[in-house]
Amino acid sequence: MPVIAKGLEGIVANSTSLSEVLGQEGVLIYGGYNINELAGKATYEEVVHLLWHGELPNRAQLDDLSLKLRSARELPSQVVDFLRSVPKESGPMDVIRTAVSMLGLYDKNSKDESAAANYDRAVSITAKIGVIAAYFHRARNGLDLPAVRTDLGEAAHFLYLLNGVEPTAEATRTLDVAYVLHADHGMNASTFSARVTIATLSDMYSAITSAIGTLKGPLHGGANEGVIHMLQEIGSEENVDAWVENALEQKKKIMGIGHRVYKVLDPRAPHLREMAIVLSNQLGEPKWIRMSERIATIMRERKGLNANVDFYSATVYYSMGIPTDMFTPVFAIARASGWTGHVMEQLADNRLYRPLSEYTGPAVGKVYTPVDQRP
Secondary structure (H helix, E strand, O other): OOOOOHHHOOOOOOOOOOEEEEOOOOEEEEOOEEHHHHOOOOOHHHHHHHHHHOOOOOHHHHHHHHHHHHHOOOOOHHHHHHHHHOOOOOOHHHHHHHHHHHHHHHOOOOOOOOHHHHHHHHHHHHHHHHHHHHHHHHHHOOOOOOOOOOOOOHHHHHHHHHHOOOOOHHHHHHHHHHHHHHOOOOOOHHHHHHHHHHHOOOOHHHHHHHHHHHHOOOOOOOHHHHHHHHHHHHOOHHHHHHHHHHHHHOOOOOOOEOOOOOOOOOOOHHHHHHHHHHHHHHOOOOHHHHHHHHHHHHHHHHHOOOEOHHHHHHHHHHHOOOOHHHHHHHHHHHHHHHHHHHHHHHHHOOOOOOOOOOOOOOOOOOOOOOHHHOO
């Protein structure tokens, strides 16, 4: 009899050389490197090269990839017009999803499905997704859209476009580390949806559009927004214990706590926790991190559950002044490198995904009755 696993839990659907999540040990590996070896040491661009090529770049390789990414940032004018024209109340993830899909319409080599052409698409999407997010945010607020620059790295460039001023070295480093931590994460829901889409021999834009739509959900990328909303609802440090107790009694989900795969501490969380503490103290609003720490302590003691990457990334982004509804887009910007890497890997040894399902409807034997004879 076939094994039925709701949500495909425990099912190995494919192999990958990009990353491994060891849930029982609390370890995340990118191409043979423990995430602790990369976070705060390697730049995001180095990690992109690692995910796409299987090894960290030397100086010449890094310079070449950085130049390719920086040279691919310019959006088609039609996409810019779209970003200016969409309703200002639109959700950023909805806009990003649609704009990335639009990019496929202006791909001059859309008929070329060679590995080289798809690599160029990976570069293009990874370079443009941050520009899309920042431009929409500025357009909805009636602000100008600064011209893209080629003298800034990926993290610095996004912050520059978002705020209209060149970011500090500390802000750039903080976001760069966050990008590294979010770049890939095994066969998560959005990566899986990208691989399912490309496995039909669709196209990379469709695959990444699928991934963005999947990441949008509150059970995946949208969880970091939920953390800040939760902290704002609690309001102050003295309310934490009673709020958590009430939430547990009502069996409400505590956002940012627990993980589908990690049974111990999410290895990405300590890096973001450290940055959240520094930023909160620098900005004079340490209550957010103190509230977070208290929630994490209660949940660890009461339920044996640990904080995950969303729990602390929310405080990091909030402290940096990134709007709450832009938290998930930041996740998408970083994860674009992982998604595109998985798409290229899938195409290199493709097999259409076609799982079975358990039928739970009535037994066969029903007889058709003309509509006028039915009760």
